[in-house]
Amino acid sequence: xxxxxxxxxxxxxxxxxxxxxxxxxxxxxxxxxxxxxxxxxxxxxxxxxxxxxxxxxxxxxxxxxxxxxxxxxxxxxxxxxxxxxxxxxxxxxxxxxxxxxxxxxxxxxxxxxxxxxxxxxxxxxxxxxxxxxxxxxxxxxxxxxxxxxxxxxxxxxxxxxxxxxxxxxxxxxxxxxxxxxxxxxxxxxxxxxxxxxxxxxxxxxxxxxxxxxxxxxxxxxxxxxxxxxxxxxxxxxxxxxxxxxxxxxxxxxxxxxxxxxxxxxxxxxxxxxxxxxxxxxxxxxxxxxxxxxxxxxxxxxxxxxxxxxxxxxxxxxxxxxxxxxxxxxxxxxxxxxxxxxxxxxxxxxxxxxxxxxxxxxx
Amino acid sequence: xxxxxxxxxxxxxxxxxxxxxxxxxxxxxxxxxxxxxxxxxxxxxxxxxxxxxxxxxxxxxxxxxxxxxxxxxxxxxxxxxxxxxxxxxxxxxxxxxxxxxxxxxxxxxxxxxxxxxxxxxxxxxxxxxxxxxxxxxxxxxxxxxxxxxxxxxxxxxxxxxxxxxxxxxxxxxxxxxxxxxxxxxxxxxxxxxxxxxxxxxxxxxxxxxxxxxxxxxxxxxxxxxxxxxxxxxxxxxxxxxxxxxxxxxxxxxxxxxxxxxxxxxxxxxxxxxxxxxxxxxxxxxxxxxxxxxxxxxxxxxxxxxxxxxxxxxxxxxxxxxxxxxxxxxxxxxxxxxxxxxxxxxxxxxxxxxxxxxxxxxx
Numbered sequence: 006x007x008x009x010x011x012x013x014x015x016x017x018x019x020x021x022x023x024x025x026x027x028x029x030x031x032x033x034x035x036x037x038x039x040x041x042x043x044x045x046x047x048x049x050x051x052x053x054x055x056x057x058x059x060x061x062x063x064x065x066x067x068x069x070x071x072x073x074x075x076x077x078x079x080x081x082x083x084x085x086x087x088x089x090x091x092x093x094x095x096x097x098x099x100x101x102x103x104x105x106x107x108x109x110x111x112x113x114x115x116x117x118x119x120x121x122x123x124x125x126x127x128x129x130x131x132x133x134x135x136x137x138x139x140x141x142x143x144x145x146x147x148x149x150x151x152x153x154x155x156x157x158x159x160x161x162x163x164x165x166x167x168x169x170x171x172x173x174x175x176x177x178x179x180x181x182x183x184x185x186x187x188x189x190x191x192x193x194x195x196x197x198x199x200x201x202x203x204x205x206x207x208x209x210x211x212x213x214x215x216x217x218x219x220x221x222x223x224x225x226x227x228x229x230x231x232x233x234x235x236x237x238x239x240x241x242x243x244x245x246x247x248x249x250x251x252x253x254x255x256x257x258x259x260x261x262x263x264x265x266x267x268x269x270x271x272x273x274x275x276x277x278x279x280x281x282x283x284x285x286x287x288x289x290x291x292x293x294x295x296x297x298x299x300x301x302x303x304x305x306x307x308x309x310x311x312x313x314x315x316x317x318x319x320x321x322x323x324x325x326x327x328x329x330x331x332x333x334x335x336x337x338x339x340x341x342x343x344x345x346x347x348x349x350x351x352x353x354x355x356x357x358x359x360x361x362x363x364x365x366x367x
Numbered sequence: 368x369x370x371x372x373x374x375x376x377x378x379x380x381x382x383x384x385x386x387x388x389x390x391x392x393x394x395x396x397x398x399x400x401x402x403x404x405x406x407x408x409x410x411x412x413x414x415x416x417x418x419x420x421x422x423x424x425x426x427x428x429x430x431x432x433x434x435x436x437x438x439x440x441x442x443x444x445x446x447x448x449x450x451x452x453x454x455x456x457x458x459x460x461x462x463x464x465x466x467x468x469x470x471x472x473x474x475x476x477x478x479x480x481x482x483x484x485x486x487x488x489x490x491x492x493x494x495x496x497x498x499x500x501x502x503x504x505x506x507x508x509x510x511x512x513x514x515x516x517x518x519x520x521x522x523x524x525x526x527x528x529x530x531x532x533x534x535x536x537x538x539x540x541x542x543x544x545x546x547x548x549x550x551x552x553x554x555x556x557x558x559x560x561x562x563x564x565x566x567x568x569x570x571x572x573x574x575x576x577x578x579x580x581x582x583x584x585x586x587x588x589x590x591x592x593x594x595x596x597x598x599x600x601x602x603x604x605x606x607x608x609x610x611x612x613x614x615x616x617x618x619x620x621x622x623x624x625x626x627x628x629x630x631x632x633x634x635x636x637x638x639x640x641x642x643x644x645x646x647x648x649x650x651x652x653x654x655x656x657x658x659x660x661x662x663x664x665x666x667x668x669x670x671x672x673x674x675x676x677x678x679x680x681x682x683x684x685x686x687x688x689x690x691x692x693x694x695x696x697x698x699x700x701x702x703x704x705x706x707x708x709x710x711x712x713x714x715x716x717x718x719x720x721x722x723x724x725x726x727x728x729x
Contacts, residue, residue, distance in 0.1 A: 055548035122514065126507040145488040145554045148510060149547040152484060155514065156547070159521040160540035163533050171525050171533060178522035185511040185518070186417035192507050
């Protein structure tokens with residue numbers, strides 16, 4: 006199966022284009038090293054939770070089965086904590102990276118708070134190849150576990166004596182509000198008919214829902230490196246654009262991805278009539294395939310239609326648009342990064358992570 | 368209707384007993400003055416929220432109708448922010464009180480975060496004489512508005528340059544986790560049969576669900592006054608015990624209260640078969656009335672039974688127990704307070720507030 010990578014943009018983002026060498030080994034190594042330092046702190050933080058919340062959290066992170074037996078992980082990629090640490094290292098060296106571990110854990114806790122709550126609201130039944138927490142423990146326990154993870158994240162920062170911790174907490178809390186706005190926009194978009202959803206608002210929703218926290222992760226890392234306000238904002242912009250690229254590719258995978266890799270049934274997003282980015286771009290294309298897709302989206306899901314629906318998105322240009330837009334966002338991300346970190350070797354880790362998440366194969 | 372006040376305990380809590388003079392005018396005055404300084408900051412904080420969350424929050428606080436028209440308030444008693452300010456004043460004088468307004472707003476935001484989420488989980492349809500937010504805006508928007516209020520609370524503290532803000536944020540975040548545990552215990556108790564619920568665990572649940580935040584409010588005020596760790600803990604203990612007294616009286620009101628004052632239908636707690644403190648005490652009494660009550664609680668609610676159910680709780684001693692226990696808790700609260708604040712005149716405001724909430728008439 007071909008990799009779902011963006012087409013090469015006519016942009017200066019040499020490292021971000023798919024022809025750039027690199028098989029993701031560097032990113033995989035960074036993610037592995039991130040888990041090695043983040044997991045012990047993360048688990049120690051979760052251990053402080055009262056029993057019922059701990060049980061749901063450990064299940065959600067893939068460390069426990071629903072009955073409390075040990076499970077073998079699957080706690081996600083740890084992309085956001087890796088970005089915190091990579092940003093700290095890029096701007097402040099190994100010492101800054103070492104000092105930012107607690108902040109990295111806080112960002113990962115916030116990410117997982119949103120997953121727990123979003124799954125309740127969206128009635129999503131599957132996450133990381135397992136039944137979602139609310140399907141196992143009920144809505145109330147999943148909401149409470151999410152609340153507890155958010156509180157835990159901000160407690161970690163409040164207790165962190167690092168001079169940047171208060172600024173990081175303010176930024177992270179602000180980001181949570183933006184994530185909520187993004188999730189609200191998402192649920193409200195999903196309630197509307199396919200003709201009533203514009204591409205600009207779906208892009209804005211994706212920026213709030215996905216870009217904001219990835220940007221915040223990078224900005225928090227910069228804060229922990231003692232970076233200037235200008236550099237913190239540049240890192241935020243880098244993360245936001247890379248996050249949007251990530252979401253675009255994620256949406257492509259949500260339609261054409263391999264269920265054994267995505268952890269979701271094939272074509273789940275189409276079956277749920279989700280107005281993901283490639284779908285909305287296709288609907289807005291004014292092509293005959295767009296009209297066909299709109300008609301399909303007006304009717305409930307029929308298993309027979311799945312391939313036809315995916316084909317309509319593709320023929321209406323949704324797939325190409327998403328891949329080109331992802332490449333464009335990556336180019337902007339690289340540009341923002343170079344404002345704060347002109348030396349390519351210092352930016353390597355961050356670029357490797359950004360490339361990695363936008364190069365995942367379908 | 369007689370006031371639902373505790374019987375006089377054989378305890379040193381002279382000020383906390385119902386015979387003590389005072390008609391609540393002092394507390395009402397403190398609450399009014401609290402609203403005057405807290406409301407502008409609270410509204411300014413809510414104005415920073417993105418539109419959809421702001422709309423739900425302003426509705427929940429009673430400042431807007433569902434359609435956005437201005438409403439005339441009903442934002443609750445502001446007990447918790449009043450306790451923050453009263454504790455700061457008691458231990459640090461007027462300057463400490465003035466510096467603690469933002470912390471008072473943060474505590475009030477956390478309280479309202481729990482109300483929004485708890486109403487979703489408990490499917491409560493009415494709050495402060497109005498339909499609850501989830502019944503008006505749906506579950507997702509109520510959950511998101513709650514999330515946003517929690518984040519806003521901790522952002523306010525993270526941005527507060529006061530030297531106590533980080534310690535207060537850590538304490539408040541920790542309290543949120545305890546509130547979640549309390550809410551979990553509550554929902555899990557409600558799912559069990561009346562015979563399977565013990566008095567000790569219902570008291571522990573009430574302490575986590577209600578006492579914890581009232582204690583935290585007092586402790587945060589003490590932190591903002593620069594109090595010693597010992598005094599901060601004493602203030603926490605004062606608030607916890609007073610909070611439990613408050614919950615006991617609130618549960619009495621939930622059975623025998625006047626709907627026009629409680630904002631809930633008459634006997635709502637009995638109709639919902641809620642295992643409130645007087646009910647569990649009655650069930651545990653081993654009296655014939657207890658068996659009668661257990662039988663009633665095993666069957667679904669019948670309008671005709673309402674007076675009979677209330678009478679069974681009373682005959683089984685549930686009402687008397689709750690009032691005596693409330694008086695006992697108030698005595699302990701006063702004792703804890705006197706450890707930190709031996710001078711009666713300094714403790715006046717806190718005592719007036721504690722008395723006020725446990726003296727509300729049925």
